[in-house]
Amino acid sequence: MKIIILGAGQVGGTLAENLVGEKNEITVVDCDTSCLRELQDRFDLQVVEGYGSHPDVLEKAGAEDADMLIAVTSSDEINMTACQVAYSLFHTPTKIARIRSPNYLKYKEKLFQSQDVPVDYLIAPEQLVTNYIRRLVECPGALQVMEFADGKASLVAVKAYYGGSLVGHALSTLREHMPHIDTRVAAIFRRGRPIRPQGTTIIEADDEVFFIADTKHIRTVMSELQRLEKTYQKIIIVGGGNVGLGLAQALEKSHPSVKLIERNPQRAEYVASELAKATVFCGDASDQELLSEENVEQTDLFIAVTDDDEANIMSAMLAKRMGAAKVMVLIQRGAYVDLVQGGDIDIAISPQQATISSLLTHVRRGDIVNVYSLRRGAAEAIEAIAHGDSSTSKVVGRMISEIKLPPGTTIGAVVRGEEVLIAHDDTRIEQDDHVILFLVDKKYITDVERLFEPSPFFFF
Structure with missing residues (x-):
């Protein structure tokens, strides 16, 4: 995919870092020569110096055949104008703009339309950060809280403490402690390094544990890993x-x-x-x-x-x-x-990570409806919708044990209608299921995207 990123600041630079290793052709535009030089020294990408809203600068950046424009400069006005220029002069298919001012966001439903200000997807950093913190406040003790399928399922990161009933025990004992609640540990990070969770894996104190469950059961699962904190008053x-x-x-x-x-x-x-x-x-x-x-x-x-x-x-x-x-x-x-x-x-x-997660949702191929960037971009949690049938899809109609997942990738849960199904080897994926995956190594993201792109030429 050919992507133009306007703005080489913290958000633009972090986004470029996330996308450059995924077989994308990235061009970054900014007026700050030193920022551009630093990005070019670190990553395999193109840079263009100038104002991102100027037609000649966009043309130099390759807007004529770009698949996507992502405007994340510090100016709402430049971001909006750049999307307008890309739409009117270059017919860029997808245009994303970061808009911070509440004065614009208040009228977003009427303002950001093709016939007015042609922004396909709006990123409002302050709102994203506010929602991110609100979820943490509502879930005392969590390090991260990620919601999927309109809040039906949640992926939560917690630190395992001495005294937690699971610390020092294998993951296989989780069901013994909670016989009526189904959950799955999607990943464990120990001293900053990922550990593949298996039934025999012993949870140690200070492990960062990512588990997925029906949102209404989150607090119960957390109580098995640490002393449950009271609701903040x-x-x-x-x-x-x-x-x-x-x-x-x-x-x-x-x-x-x-x-x-x-x-x-x-x-x-x-x-x-x-x-x-x-x-x-x-x-x-x-x-x-x-x-x-x-x-x-x-x-x-x-x-x-x-x-x-x-x-x-x-x-x-x-x-x-x-x-x-x-x-x-x-x-x-x-x-x-x-x-x-x-x-x-x-x-x-990090407000950048919240913003990057929202941006990646719109960049990913296939029907990806949620992306969360984790561990400073090293890992990702993804919600993808399964389309097609057994003859056109690599996942629909198959049990999880039959799906060829990339290395370090696990399916944590499947949301089917109102039901949250924790993933097991014999769980069969059906059409329109929301599949929640965890990748400890995001270099395999392209392989995951291909899994959820139905093709009339695919035969299992």
Whole structure:
């Protein structure tokens, strides 16, 4: 596939890194020569210097025969204009734009149409990050929560702790502990390296365990791997930007005490006017006196989501030292995420990974309806819809044991209508099933895509 990426920043660069090894022809456009040079030195791709919305720049980037344009510059206006130019002059089949401003998103249903602003798929980073954090808040103790099939099934990452009833035992004992609940461990990462889960695999303390189950059973399964955390009652959010405000609006409906700290007086006043129950304070979250006044030592969850990585880290570390039970931070720089998570910082959240996951959903071939980028892009969780029949599909009509899965790939579950079926060797895939797969090595993604592309010429 020939793909043009506009923007060589953190999102554009990470996206290029994810796609360049998958037999795609990638061209990155940006005005920053140093960013382009760095990408070209690291990856096998083309670069073009210039404004991505200018017709001559798009032409130089190969827009005339490009399959897809992905506009992820820091400017909503440049992203929208580039999609318009690609549509009007070059008839680019698929156009994706990152749009951040709520003023545009408020009218997205009317605005982003072919006859108006021709954007095929809209990526709203702040909304994606807000939803990502909300899922973590709703599932205390989880490191990641990924929903599939409209929330019917969930893939959850947890850290196995000493004291968990499964630690020190083989995976085959999972059914003994929970005879009435079906679940499957899709992957285990031990000291950063993937371990293929088998019945004889012994779960060790500090293992990062990814399991899949019917969403309504998630909490029960988590209790087998770690001490089950109570539902968060008292929450402090730091930062009144789009993410902080959206998060406060989502959480104030279901949590008894939500406080938000914003240092800008004008923004604090605006945020307060947009919230119904949450309390807004104007001040610096790294001010020990302010945190003490707001009883941070009684806080169940402290979430720092300003646009300043250092401020987020420092305020969260201070809150943890002062007694906050759990802290989460939003970190823009991907290199920081692994550095800080697991010490004083319980969970570090990368907005780039949330954005990349949404972008990959639209880039993948076959009927891929959900993609989650995991472990800094090294692994992926995918939801694919099975189409065709036994004569045109490599999966439909076959038991999982008969499907030739690429190395390191496991099928975790199948969602059929309203029913969540945990995958076993004798589970047979039917037409229109939503199949949830986990790849510990994403270099095989092309092979997975081919599995779910029905062909009239395929014969088993």
